[in-house]
Amino acid sequence: MKECLVVGKVGTGKTLFVLNFASYLGFSQVNITIEYPDGRIKTKHYSIDTARQQLVGVDLHTTKSLQSIVIDIPAVKGVRRCLITDSSGLIDHIHQDINIRQAIAQTLSAIRQADLIIHIVDSSQVGIHDAPSALGEVDYQVAQFAQMRGGYVILANKMDIPGAERGLSKLSLELPGHKIIPISALHKQGFKEVKAFVRHHL
Numbered sequence: 647m648k649e650c651l652v653v654g655k656v657g658t659g660k661t662l663f664v665l666n667f668a669s670y671l672g673f674s675q676v677n678i679t680i681e682y683p684d685g686r687i688k689t690k691h692y693s694i695d696t697a698r699q700q701l702v703g704v705d706l707h708t709t710k711s712l713q714s715i716v717i718d719i720p721a722v723k724g725v726r727r728c729l730i731t732d733s734s735g736l737i738d739h740i741h742q743d744i745n746i747r748q749a750i751a752q753t754l755s756a757i758r759q760a761d762l763i764i765h766i767v768d769s770s771q772v773g774i775h776d777a778p779s780a781l782g783e784v785d786y787q788v789a790q791f792a793q794m795r796g797g798y799v800i801l802a803n804k805m806d807i808p809g810a811e812r813g814l815s816k817l818s819l820e821l822p823g824h825k826i827i828p829i830s831a832l833h834k835q836g837f838k839e840v841k842a843f844v845r846h847h848l
């Protein structure tokens with residue numbers, strides 16, 4: 647099965663995107679397969695509502711493992727089944743907590759194996775240089791790596807927040823030549839375009 651990996655800096659909305667995208671595709675219940683950095687794997691059943699409450703966080707580094715859901719994207723004939731995988735948020739510095747460092751290392755190694763990379767950026771923070779989720783070195787590194795291998799899209803998230811439009815313009819200037827789709831993971835906006843992109847690239 648093809649795998650679509652969701653990456654990005656901490657707190658940019660990766661987990662909320664994955665859950666709300668599954669909900670947009672018609673799922674109200676999901677099985678989430680959790681792969682820990684130490685290799686343990688387990689599957690948990692959630693309603694999307696409960697998953698949202700438990701897995702989306704206001705603190706940074708909420709997600710510390712790879713968390714995959716099987717989704718069906720409507721295609722010309724029937725559906726195209728794929729895995730969408732949420733990952734631990736990236737940061738520009740080296741974290742003091744070894745568990746977080748291992749979680750980040752796990753994300754980075756998953757990037758090499760994914761068929762499609764969905765890179766989430768918080769548009770409301772682009773240009774705010776001290777913010778942990780503002781565009782920084784690691785975003786450039788991911789974009790550069792992904793550009794070489796193809797199958798890559800940037801989702802400019804949190805477009806519902808005032809100031810996000812300005813962030814989006816800045817983002818297009820800073821990462822030219824990439825496909826950027828503005829979205830609000832919270833309000834499920836821009837999802838039609840994301841669905842079309844995923845369908846086309848898987």
Ligand SMILES: Nc1nc2c(ncn2[C@@H]2O[C@H](COP(=O)(O)OP(=O)(O)OP(=O)(O)O)[C@@H](O)[C@H]2O)c(=O)[nH]1
Pocket residue numbers: 654655656657658659660661662663701702703704705706707708709710733734735736803804805806807829830831832833
């Ligand atoms: N206003 C707004 N808030 C959002 C949006 N997407 C995510 N958030 C909020 O941003 C915060 C972080 O969301 P998460 O989905 O946990 O972010 P994450 O990227 O998975 O974070 P880590 O797992 O820590 O890397 C939560 O408070 C979300 O409710 C959006 O589109 N609009």
Ligand SMILES: [Mg+2]
Pocket residue numbers: 660661662701702703708709732733735
């Ligand atoms: Mg998360």
